Amino acid sequence: MKTEALMRLSGAAITTAALTFLSATVQAAPNAQEARFLATLQKANPGTRFTSVQQSAVPGLYEVWMGPNVAYVSARSPRYFIFGRVMDTVTMTDLTGPKLALAERMRADTEVAAGAQSVAVDRLPIADAIKTVRGTGSRSLYVFSDPACGFCKRLEPELERLQDVTVYTFLVPFQGRALPQAVWCSADRTKAWHDLMLRGDATALGTQADCTTPLDRNLQLARQLRVNGTPTLLYADGLRTDGYVDAQEVERRLATAAGRSGAQASAGTAQVQEKSP
Numbered sequence: 001m002k003t004e005a006l007m008r009l010s011g012a013a014i015t016t017a018a019l020t021f022l023s024a025t026v027q028a029a030p031n032a033q034e035a036r037f038l039a040t041l042q043k044a045n046p047g048t049r050f051t052s053v054q055q056s057a058v059p060g061l062y063e064v065w066m067g068p069n070v071a072y073v074s075a076r077s078p079r080y081f082i083f084g085r086v087m088d089t090v091t092m093t094d095l096t097g098p099k100l101a102l103a104e105r106m107r108a109d110t111e112v113a114a115g116a117q118s119v120a121v122d123r124l125p126i127a128d129a130i131k132t133v134r135g136t137g138s139r140s141l142y143v144f145s146d147p148a149c150g151f152c153k154r155l156e157p158e159l160e161r162l163q164d165v166t167v168y169t170f171l172v173p174f175q176g177r178a179l180p181q182a183v184w185c186s187a188d189r190t191k192a193w194h195d196l197m198l199r200g201d202a203t204a205l206g207t208q209a210d211c212t213t214p215l216d217r218n219l220q221l222a223r224q225l226r227v228n229g230t231p232t233l234l235y236a237d238g239l240r241t242d243g244y245v246d247a248q249e250v251e252r253r254l255a256t257a258a259g260r261s262g263a264q265a266s267a268g269t270a271q272v273q274e275k276s277p
Contacts, residue, residue, distance in 0.1 A: 037062055041078060047149050047174040049229050057086060057095055068103030069243055070096065118238030119225055126168050128214035128221075130183075130193050135164035139254050142168045142234040144222055147183055147196055148175035149230045151244040156197040161247040165254065169193065170218045174230055177215060185211035 038053040041064065048066055056063040061072045064081070071081040085096035121142055129142070143159070145152040159167055171180040179196075185206030186192035192204040221227075225234075233241045233250065235257035241249070 034062070037075060037078070041073070044078060045150070047146055047230050048151065057088070063096075066243065068100075070100065070103070119234055119240070121234055121236060121238055124168070124170075124234075125214075125217065125221070128217055129168035129170045130189050132159075132167040132169065132190055132194070134162060134167070137164065137166040139165045139258065140168070140236050141165055141250070141254065142170070144170045144172050144218075144227045144230055144232040144234075146172055146174045146230040147179045147193075152231045153197050154244050155231045156194070158245070158247040158250065160198065162250060162254075170221065171213075171215060172218050172222050172227070172230060173215050180215055181211070181213055182206050184213045184215070 034053045034055065038050055041050050041053065042048075050064060050066055052065040054063050055061075056072060058072070060074055060076065061082075062075060063086075064071050064073050069083075071083050072086065073081055085094055085100070087094055121140070124142055126142075141159075141162075143155075145155070171184060173180045182202075182205040183189055183192050183196065185208040186204055187206065188204065189206075192206070195201040195204050222232075227242075229242065231244065233245065233253075235253050237257035237260040239253070239257065241253060245253075
């Protein structure tokens with residue numbers, strides 16, 4: 001059975017409240033063993049915000065929550081994350097489904113509430129981002145990403161599937177400066193980025209260790225926007241998704257953003273017409 005990996009949420013105030021409720025619903029406080037495993041995961045994945053860990057119904061597997069994004073992880077091999085649902089074939093019960101449904105409802109509620117905290121994307125310093133144009137490039141997407149981030153590497157093939165979009169990628173060195181520095185200092189940073197993230201090919205990376213980069217400015221921008229992990233995607237309406245999402249979800253959000261932007265433009269035109277003599 002295939003399922004989509006849901007987004008994990010950032011530490012913004014409205015989101016924090018939602019995550020607190022979800023965590024309380026999913027489980028009680030972790031026991032000592034779960035707390036140790038949570039610390040192990042956090043150390044190995046510093047760019048990911050883990051919100052809860054508990055032993056699953058399957059011996060040896062932990063149920064790991066990253067906001068409303070759930071994975072199953074082996075205590076012996078915490079390098080590998082299994083995204084999906086756990087089914088009890090004796091009782092024919094979907095053990096994960098109810099929790100995912102709750103997380104999805106909370107995600108939708110959070111999107112609505114986040115409208116009051118939208119980002120003015122037209123003020124973003126796009127000169128500090130890697131620009132990728134696909135098709136007409138008529139739609140805009142802004143991504144905070146780290147080349148050392150596993151979820152960012154999962155996201156890039158999904159972004160490749162988008163049509164008629166301009167993607168601005170802000171490199172943030174959450175997991176070290178060397179790799180993002182090498183990407184930015186490349187002769188063709190767009191090519192270097194895609195070669196590295198899509199194919200693991202580092203041959204196009206730059207070798208100028210002292211080239212001037214926007215990494216410090218991008219870190220400051222991330223703090224100002226409360227971007228606490230990568231990837232984080234911002235849309236034309238100023239709303240965001242935090243964490244990995246597939247191409248279908250990004251397309252949905254791009255369409256929603258375009259609709260809202262069009263409605264706002266129409267409202268603005270109507271107001272101007274009303275004021276005209």
